[in-house]
Amino acid sequence: MSESSDNEASEAHPMSTASPEIQDLARRLLAFEAAHDSSSDVRVEVAVRVIEELRMRLIRLAGVDGFRSLLSRALTLAKAKVPSLNMVHVRADGSVEGFDGIEQSQEVGEATQAGIVLVAHLLELLVTFIGEPLTLRLVRDAWPDASVDGAGLRTEEKP
Secondary structure, eight states, X not given: XXXXXXXXXXXXXXXXXXXXXXXXXXXXXXXHHHHTOOSSOOXXXXXXXXXXXXXXXXXXXXXXXXXXXXXXXXXXXXXHHOGGGGGOEEOTTSOEEOHHHHHHHSOHHHHHHHHHHHHHHHHHHHHHHHOXXXXXXXXXXXXXXXXXXXXXXXXXXXX
């Protein structure tokens, strides 16, 4: 895709890319989760564990249907950046399935990137709907030992 096509795609879908700050937070959460994992295969399952932790906390706030809608939207946005996410689906209970297919068909870096992009879009939507302070509080509650201080989660301003 040419550079002008990328710009046109971004204008057509203004939320197709999460802000750099949110991408960094997603990367840190996945790295933290991977560092604290005892299994031998931590590529994409890390993203599933991060999403599952967020799911368990957010269904208390938004209900299963609310979380499923939020994750479904995040997945749709992430698929625009990472087509291999077409294998992933959101179940009725808000959990995800299909990450194992990405892991088997992609290289390690690509599989990890797919997880980062999806988690980043989920966090971006959270900031949009509940704000930065509540999003950071939710993340700190879920991962009290992870470094999230100084994470300015400003979403990119959309015209």
